[in-house]
Amino acid sequence: MSTTKTPSPRVPTPARAPREPGNTGSSGLPAPVPGIASALAWGAGQLINRQPGKASFFFAFYAAAITWEMVTGNYYAGMDFTPRANGGFFVKGLWGLVTLGDTPRQMTLTGLNEGDNSIVLLANGIIALLTLCLLAIIAIWGIRDAARYRARLAAGEAPERSADYFRRIWEGAFAYIALSPGLVLIVFMSVLPITFGVLVAFTDYNRDNLPPMNLVDWVGFDTFAQIFSVPSWSGTFFGVLTWTLVWAVLATATTYCAGFLLAVLLASKKVRFPRAWRTIFLLPWAVPALVSALVFRAMFNGQFGPISQFLVDIGLTDERVYWFTDPSNPNLARAVVLLVNLWLGFPFFMALVGGVLTNIPDSYYEAARIDGAGPLQQLRYITIPIVQRTCTPLLVLAFVAAFNNFGLVYFLTEGGPDNVDYRFAGSTDLLVTWLFKLTLDNRLYNIGAVMSIIVFFIVGTISVWNLKRSRAIREL
Amino acid sequence: MANTTRREIPARIVERERRKGQLSSVFIHLCLFVVAVIVIFPLLWVVGASFGPGGGLANTTPIPEDASFDNYVFLFTETGYGRWYLNSLYIATLNMVGGVALSALCGYVFARIRFRGRKVGMLAILVLQMFPSFLTAIAVYMLFLNFGLLDSLTGVALVGIAAALPYNTWLMKGYTDNLPASLDEAAAIDGAGRITIFRKIMLPLMRPMLAFVAVMQFTMPWMDFILPRLLLQSPSKQTVALGLFDMITDQYANEFTTFAAGAVFLAVPITVIFVIMQRYLVAGAMAGAEKG
Numbered sequence: 188m189s190t191t192k193t194p195s196p197r198v199p200t201p202a203r204a205p206r207e208p209g210n211t212g213s214s215g216l217p218a219p220v221p222g223i224a225s226a227l228a229w230g231a232g233q234l235i236n237r238q239p240g241k242a243s244f245f246f247a248f249y250a251a252a253i254t255w256e257m258v259t260g261n262y263y264a265g266m267d268f269t270p271r272a273n274g275g276f277f278v279k280g281l282w283g284l285v286t287l288g289d290t291p292r293q294m295t296l297t298g299l300n301e302g303d304n305s306i307v308l309l310a311n312g313i314i315a316l317l318t319l320c321l322l323a324i325i326a327i328w329g330i331r332d333a334a335r336y337r338a339r340l341a342a343g344e345a346p347e348r349s350a351d352y353f354r355r356i357w358e359g360a361f362a363y364i365a366l367s368p369g370l371v372l373i374v375f376m377s378v379l380p381i382t383f384g385v386l387v388a389f390t391d392y393n394r395d396n397l398p399p400m401n402l403v404d405w406v407g408f409d410t411f412a413q414i415f416s417v418p419s420w421s422g423t424f425f426g427v428l429t430w431t432l433v434w435a436v437l438a439t440a441t442t443y444c445a446g447f448l449l450a451v452l453l454a455s456k457k458v459r460f461p462r463a464w465r466t467i468f469l470l471p472w473a474v475p476a477l478v479s480a481l482v483f484r485a486m487f488n489g490q491f492g493p494i495s496q497f498l499v500d501i502g503l504t505d506e507r508v509y510w511f512t513d514p515s516n517p518n519l520a521r522a523v524v525l526l527v528n529l530w531l532g533f534p535f536f537m538a539l540v541g542g543v544l545t546n547i548p549d550s551y552y553e554a555a556r557i558d559g560a561g562p563l564q565q566l567r568y569i570t571i572p573i574v575q576r577t578c579t580p581l582l583v584l585a586f587v588a589a590f591n592n593f594g595l596v597y598f599l600t601e602g603g604p605d606n607v608d609y610r611f612a613g614s615t616d617l618l619v620t621w622l623f624k625l626t627l628d629n630r631l632y633n634i635g636a637v638m639s640i641i642v643f644f645i646v647g648t649i650s651v652w653n654l655k656r657s658r659a660i661r662e663l
Numbered sequence: 664m665a666n667t668t669r670r671e672i673p674a675r676i677v678e679r680e681r682r683k684g685q686l687s688s689v690f691i692h693l694c695l696f697v698v699a700v701i702v703i704f705p706l707l708w709v710v711g712a713s714f715g716p717g718g719g720l721a722n723t724t725p726i727p728e729d730a731s732f733d734n735y736v737f738l739f740t741e742t743g744y745g746r747w748y749l750n751s752l753y754i755a756t757l758n759m760v761g762g763v764a765l766s767a768l769c770g771y772v773f774a775r776i777r778f779r780g781r782k783v784g785m786l787a788i789l790v791l792q793m794f795p796s797f798l799t800a801i802a803v804y805m806l807f808l809n810f811g812l813l814d815s816l817t818g819v820a821l822v823g824i825a826a827a828l829p830y831n832t833w834l835m836k837g838y839t840d841n842l843p844a845s846l847d848e849a850a851a852i853d854g855a856g857r858i859t860i861f862r863k864i865m866l867p868l869m870r871p872m873l874a875f876v877a878v879m880q881f882t883m884p885w886m887d888f889i890l891p892r893l894l895l896q897s898p899s900k901q902t903v904a905l906g907l908f909d910m911i912t913d914q915y916a917n918e919f920t921t922f923a924a925g926a927v928f929l930a931v932p933i934t935v936i937f938v939i940m941q942r943y944l945v946a947g948a949m950a951g952a953e954k955g
């Protein structure tokens with residue numbers, strides 16, 4: 188059905204195969220030809236396909252990228268060209284990403300020379316790389332469009348004008364336009380920092396090696412090896428990891444059990460003023476956690492706190508108890524942190540379980556009563572299974588939240604009591620508080636970055652596992 | 664005769680059951696009372712301290728004898744609290760407006776429009792949401808440090824919006840999925856454009872979820888510590904959370920009553936919001952969990 192095809196073969200001819208069967212004119216070009224042309228110079232394929240509008244669209248990106256590189260760089264240097272001195276946005280960016288700079292800041296005859304700031308180079312490199320990725324998407328789009336359009340022509344479809352094409356695209360583009368503000372924000376405030384953080388793990392960026400005075404270098408997996416092979420590091424890591432896991436399990440379990448118990452109690456028809464009780468019990472959840480944690484920190488203050496004082500007053504202890512600062516008794520501090528977490532955490536589960544309980548039809552319990560089940564059996568065989576089913580995904584989320592519960596530990600104990608066996612960590616430090624101390628207080632950025640990656644893998648594995656069980660993934 | 668005995672036995676059982684019931688009722692109320700005391704005591708204590716005579720931690724009581732507003736006056740005249748409060752308010756407001764607007768729009772698009780890249784986008788959202796936000800914060804800190812962008816309140820708010828956006832989008836999408844599609848289809852037939860449908864039809868329907876996200880986005884910055892600690896440095900740019908933390912970590916706990924006043928002043932509005940909106944908030948949290 189190729190009778191209506193454009194007759195004149197005004198196209199650049201080299202690729203035309205003479206063995207074309209019945210097809211005449213440019214429609215006889217095999218589909219890859221415009222594609223290859225588009226790959227060489229964006230838009231060229233579209234030009235071959237005789238769609239000047241589209242061609243100029245793609246070519247505009249091509250030209251803009253090259254112009255941008257030319258303007259930001261210095262390409263008059265000729266033979267003296269070096270990426271460091273003359274490279275533009277892309278070339279210098281990629282050069283910086285690969286080398287992280289090669290000229291340290293030094294004292295010369297003319298004063299301090301301008302050295303390379305490895306971290307700025309790294310960040311600029313990532314930005315250049317992200318931009319290139321974006322351009323690559325446009326390039327692939329152009330190449331595929333050129334090839335496919337040609338294939339469609341060959342298959343006998345009517346040619347489409349560029350304007351029609353763009354109108355067609357535009358109608359479907361609302362989604363992209365609406366998403367773009369959020370996307371830009373996420374790319375610059377999440378994706379870029381995350382990429383940067385991951386890359387730092389493979390450098391030696393730390394307090395001994397701070398730009399702009401020193402250059403930072405790629406060191407591969409050395410930092411990972413250091414954490415796992417240097418005994419003081421690996422000892423700290425596994426110690427902190429163990430406590431983090433124990434903490435997350437216990438914190439989740441205790442808050443859930445307490446919340447469940449209270450919800451069941453409150454659901455009892457014997458309770459007077461259930462709403463008043465409920466509101467009181469919700470207070471720990473409603474009060475900002477920061478405030479409550481700091482208040483508890485003051486209450487458990489060893490020297491001046493009222494709880495130590497109270498215990499001395501009633502004669503239970505002879506001297507004040509240093510809850511959070513007694514290095515000989517780390518488990519005391521850990522237990523208190525768990526207790527405070529229980530205070531903070533049970534209301535949420537109480538409210539949740541309470542919500543589930545009100546949705547269990549009374550007929551279930553009536554049927555059980557007729558069958559002769561006592562209150563405990565009703566609890567065991569009706570309430571617990573139903574609540575369990577609703578709450579399991581939430582329990583996993585709570586576990587992850589506890590695993591990353593920076594606030595409570597940091598506000599209560601700041602990781603203390605001190606642990607002499609640990610590096611920059613105390614006995615109640617979780618991975619995340621340790622990570623924070625490593626980065627902010629000790630400026631061991633590379634080790635902090637490695638820890639971030641490890642935490643992400645642990646948390647990510649659990650979350651993915653949880654997700655696969657939920658219906659969210661099926662709805663995608 | 665058989666009839667009466669049959670009636671009497673239940674009567675005796677009922678009596679025994681009633682007494683057992685009373686006993687268990689007393690027991691339940693006792694339990695509730697003990698928990699209530701544990702819950703209320705720390706809160707009462709800090710409120711008492713905030714009204715108590717000024718000074719250290721050592722001599723604070725839940726119910727002070729000579730209550731006064733001295734600590735509050737001191738808080739606003741002698742410390743930077745007013746400044747911190749305004750800073751936090753600024754961040755919180757920006758965080759709320761930006762977070763709600765962006766996540767509502769993105770959630771609507773993901774729920775209602777089938778476009779190329781939708782699946783990839785949602786998968787990316789899920790992965791990003793798993794990445795703990797403080798890890799991003801630390802990377803942001805390193806970046807801002809080297810580019811001299813530290814010490815900007817707007818920067819803190821922007822990072823906060825971005826960090827919460829994937830999760831909020833996910834919530835909004837889940838909520839919009841459950842709204843009847845017939846409404847926007849009818850509007851589309853009547854010739855309404857996408858933006859009109861979104862503004863005039865979807866937004867009003869999404870109100871419960873908007874409220875949830877708004878409350879979360881507004882309250883979060885008041886309690887957030889890591890991000891402002893990393894990104895803000897000069898004394899005039901502190902937030903309430905940072906200021907309170909510094910007050911209490913003071914070695915000798917001398918400023919405790921001032922801290923207490925500051926803590927109460929921070930906690931009361933947020934607590935009231937949470938108690939009033941508890942139903943929304945719990946439901947919203949559950950929706951988030953169900954959806955992933």
